[in-house]
Amino acid sequence: MPGTKEPEESRRAQILQAAYEVAARHGLSGLTVRLVATSAGLSPGLVLFHFKTKEHLLIALLDWLLGTTSVLLVTADIACIGSPIERLLALLEREMDRLSSEPCRIRLFFEYWIVGIRSPGVRRKMGAELARYRAAFRPIAAEVLAADADRFAGVTPAGLAAVAVSFIKGCAVQSMIDPGQFDIAEYLRAAHALLDQLAPIDHAV
Amino acid sequence: MPGTKEPEESRRAQILQAAYEVAARHGLSGLTVRLVATSAGLSPGLVLFHFKTKEHLLIALLDWLLGTTSVLLVTADIACIGSPIERLLALLEREMDRLSSEPCRIRLFFEYWIVGIRSPGVRRKMGAELARYRAAFRPIAAEVLAADADRFAGVTPAGLAAVAVSFIKGCAVQSMIDPGQFDIAEYLRAAHALLDQLAPIDHAV
DNA sequence: GTGCTCGTTGAACGGCGGGTCAACACTGAC
DNA sequence: GTCAGTGTTGACCCGCCGTTCAACGAGCAC
Structure with missing residues (x-):
């Protein structure tokens, strides 16, 4: 018609x-x-x-794709967690859930990264998205640093935020390539122990 | 001819x-x-x-590509570092150097990841490579855990190794997409503070 | 020399993918 | 009704790409 x-x-x-x-x-x-x-x-x-x-x-x-993907979900139940470190960990866990719930979206982002290698326009957009993602982590990262100024002397919020993003993206890569051998629970436990100076609270099962 | x-x-x-x-x-x-x-x-x-x-x-x-890429270089100067944590950090730093010295190789690996999404044969090879990479980190991860059993209760060597790999791959992704805004020095400082329970030794500059 | 095999060439084939375009249909203005 | 403009179609063009193949050349066995 x-x-x-x-x-x-x-x-x-x-x-x-x-x-x-x-x-x-x-x-x-x-x-x-x-x-x-x-x-x-x-x-x-x-x-x-x-x-x-x-x-x-x-x-x-x-x-x-960028417009219909929320950068970072800091939902009410996470925002009300008292300890900054616990809050950051809860956020990380939440983001991992998102990874496994929307695999197609994640894979598409990966493909656009590759396109971005050769296309400056795409690279700019993907870079901006990554920067936005890091920026969304920055406030919580800053609180984590402020809560233990001695330990984190010399560490910037941006640096810690970048590490948080690596946690997420690195997990995405590994679980995308070999979902069988990669154990997310173990992964989260290690992340917990690194952030927390106390013995890790039992989050697993 | x-x-x-x-x-x-x-x-x-x-x-x-x-x-x-x-x-x-x-x-x-x-x-x-x-x-x-x-x-x-x-x-x-x-x-x-x-x-x-x-x-x-x-x-x-x-x-x-896989055959001509060394999995993980644990050179003599790194192997002789006493503290396991310092050794792991030195390894991470060394791997970051490799990243920036061979960008083409890294990019190619990324592209094969994407291919692996749709091609089981490629996916198997890439998964095996990732597993090998994690396995290479495992001994040092185990030593780190053993050196502070209280703090790392419940953390497995494999889990910590996976986090180490995420550090590397996450850094690779971020520095590949926006080399401008991503500061590797800050990133390493944050990683140091997370691993080390003492105030971070000044590695910058 | 004869003939066989293997490495090598470059033209050719079939298919597919991006992009163009003439034709057409519907709408709204006049 | 007429005309312009916009949305829509599907055939068509062109170039590239993976793959095939007849022909050829160099070495080797006899």
Whole structure:
């Protein structure tokens, strides 16, 4: 039915949704304009009518991805934890849960990292996202440092935040590649012991 | 010069070398049989004569990559450090140096991670490599735990080794994506403070 | 020399993917 | 009704890519 006017801007959203599904199933390198069109139930030409170029489509998909992903969820139940260290640990644990609940999203981010190696535009966006992620950890990191100024002399909030991000991303990488051998519970216990100077409170099982 | 018998097996090595150069420059997705052939100064047909398929070539390249990358360098100057924690920290620092000295290799590994998402064969190899990397950290991790059994009650060597690997891989990711905003010195200082229960020794500058 | 094998070449094939475009349909303005 | 503009289609072009293959050349056995 050519010419039937859809709610205009919803076409872009519809196509982006289809693009996400294709990318989730076939990867970014397996994403083709035709596949996206088919998945959206539209003709290939229309996809390039709304997004001038495949490259534009990919960037729009990245924007959509970044826009629909909350940076860091500091929910009420976490915010009310008294000890800064416990709060940071709870946050880390929460983020790990997110990792395993949305594997497709995480994988897509990985693929965009790779694209970013060769594409300055994508790299800038991914870099900004990472910086935002670190910044979200910074307040809690600062509190952790303030709570034990002696031990953390010379450590900056940004530095600790970067380490926290590494915890998350490193866990994502390892559990993505070999989910069998990588034990998240052990991992969290080690993280706990590193942060906490006291004997670790039993969080496991 | 057709028919000139080269030292036989060195042809494969020559092609793999060329494949690595192409992959380093254009990425794994930009690697084509023709480009590899041109880079090696050979005809496209010959590449597929020695490696039946492009897929075979990619797997051979991965094997070559894994074979020519030392898992973990525990050099003499590090092995003789008395304190286990100091030794682990020195190792981490050494690994970070490796990261920045061989960025192409690291990037290629990243790309193979992505390939591994959809290719079970590649995933197995990458998983084994990660497991090997963790295993290399395990002895030192065990010594760190043994040196402070109270603090690390319930923490396994494997868990701490996984955290160490996350330190490295997380750093690699962050410094790869935005080298500008990511400060490795700060990062290392934070890592030091986490491991060490004493005030951190000044390693900066 | 004859013939066999193996390494090598480069043209050719088939397919696919990004991008273009003429044609068309529906809407709204006049 | 007419006309312009926008959304939409699907065929088409072109280039690239993986792969195949006939031909050829060098060495070797006899």
